[in-house]
Amino acid sequence: MTTPTQFTPALTAATAPGNVADRAVKRQRVLDILDAAGRDSLLLTTNTALTWYLDGSRVHISLAGDPIAALLVDRSGDHLVTFNNEAGRIAAEELPDGVSLDTVPWHGQLHAAAADLAVDGNPLAEATVATELRAARQQLLPAEAARYASLSADAAAAMTDVLMAATPETTEFQLVSELAARMVTVGAEPLVLLCNGASRSDFRHPLATHSPLGRRAMAVVCARRNGLVANVTRWVAFDAGTPRELDAEARIAAVEADIFRATVPGARLNEIFAEIKQSYARHGFGDDQWTLHHQGGPAGYAGRDPRVTADVTDTVVLNQPFTWNPSGPGVKIEDTVLLTDSGLRVLTTDHRWPTTEVDGRRRPLTLRP
Numbered sequence: 001m002t003t004p005t006q007f008t009p010a011l012t013a014a015t016a017p018g019n020v021a022d023r024a025v026k027r028q029r030v031l032d033i034l035d036a037a038g039r040d041s042l043l044l045t046t047n048t049a050l051t052w053y054l055d056g057s058r059v060h061i062s063l064a065g066d067p068i069a070a071l072l073v074d075r076s077g078d079h080l081v082t083f084n085n086e087a088g089r090i091a092a093e094e095l096p097d098g099v100s101l102d103t104v105p106w107h108g109q110l111h112a113a114a115a116d117l118a119v120d121g122n123p124l125a126e127a128t129v130a131t132e133l134r135a136a137r138q139q140l141l142p143a144e145a146a147r148y149a150s151l152s153a154d155a156a157a158a159m160t161d162v163l164m165a166a167t168p169e170t171t172e173f174q175l176v177s178e179l180a181a182r183m184v185t186v187g188a189e190p191l192v193l194l195c196n197g198a199s200r201s202d203f204r205h206p207l208a209t210h211s212p213l214g215r216r217a218m219a220v221v222c223a224r225r226n227g228l229v230a231n232v233t234r235w236v237a238f239d240a241g242t243p244r245e246l247d248a249e250a251r252i253a254a255v256e257a258d259i260f261r262a263t264v265p266g267a268r269l270n271e272i273f274a275e276i277k278q279s280y281a282r283h284g285f286g287d288d289q290w291t292l293h294h295q296g297g298p299a300g301y302a303g304r305d306p307r308v309t310a311d312v313t314d315t316v317v318l319n320q321p322f323t324w325n326p327s328g329p330g331v332k333i334e335d336t337v338l339l340t341d342s343g344l345r346v347l348t349t350d351h352r353w354p355t356t357e358v359d360g361r362r363r364p365l366t367l368r369p
Helices: 020-037 047-053 087-094 110-115 126-138 142-165 172-185 243-262 269-282
Strands: 005-007 041-044 069-074 077-083 099-104 189-196 216-225 228-237 296-298 321-324 335-340 343-346 355-358 361-364
Touching: 020 041, 020 047, 020 069, 020 126, 020 142, 041 047, 041 110, 041 126, 047 069, 047 126, 069 110, 077 087, 077 110, 087 099, 099 110, 142 172, 142 216, 142 228, 142 335, 172 189, 172 216, 243 269, 243 321, 243 355, 243 361, 343 361
Parallel strands: 077 099
Antiparallel strands: 005 099, 041 069, 069 077, 189 216, 216 228, 228 335, 296 321, 321 335, 335 343, 355 361
């Protein structure tokens, strides 16, 4: 087994944008998990856990690949292990203050080397406390909430910019490429890009094609920056819309309003899920609509953390982000929101986008350029 080697950052090294005060709270939350489990160390290996605990550090190269770092949290401190060919960038741009950095050869066993740093060589595996770690991530701290709001606003602005410039002749690939460019320009990683023109409006998860948008289209972007993922869906149309479409748009917004009312501190996610199913029937979408697409759930350091089902019993807390996404035939509504002490605050907003009032809150209409 390869022994990890201590890496000494250059004196000019810059640290990641993480907040020292927020990181101290996160470390205490993990120490509490260790106390409850009667253990002295925990090995973090997933992108969601690492970016949360390191408060936004980038620990990936390929968006589709595994993290290029692992982190051992123990009573003495935080110990990040990465491959030797990644250490320079990690130290210069991603390493928070107070975190030691060790390396293994690029062909070495990353997780085994990180685990070997534990006093007994046998740290608690992340998967065994996945529920506890999810609970530790629920409540956003002040600095990360501010970063999330900034990312969400950028995602909403990108939607406005791109869809205002779209025409019926714009292809789906052209539209999502423009969305991707705008997100990368503001330092975000587009994790999901979806688009369906009028000819493909039946698909709930429409990967783009060369088809032109036609008379109406849906666009979806899920973008990550500093570990946090913002999600937003918008519609554009080049005519006035049919009475059936306009009615369905109003009814899906009413379903969302029911979900928003149910998203309160102390509610359990499976209870909200039950309300979602009832709301679809209440607003004329039928009893089975919930079976045709996932309904969203808590957001933050994962697109959904987790998706709600009847089996998820997590309790909603203040300062927790959500992205609900009710949908029906040819309609969907989706924004990233934060539950505050004054109610749900929509984060993915742009004052240029047309809105209407739904249950006392401004909600997006279909854009008609």
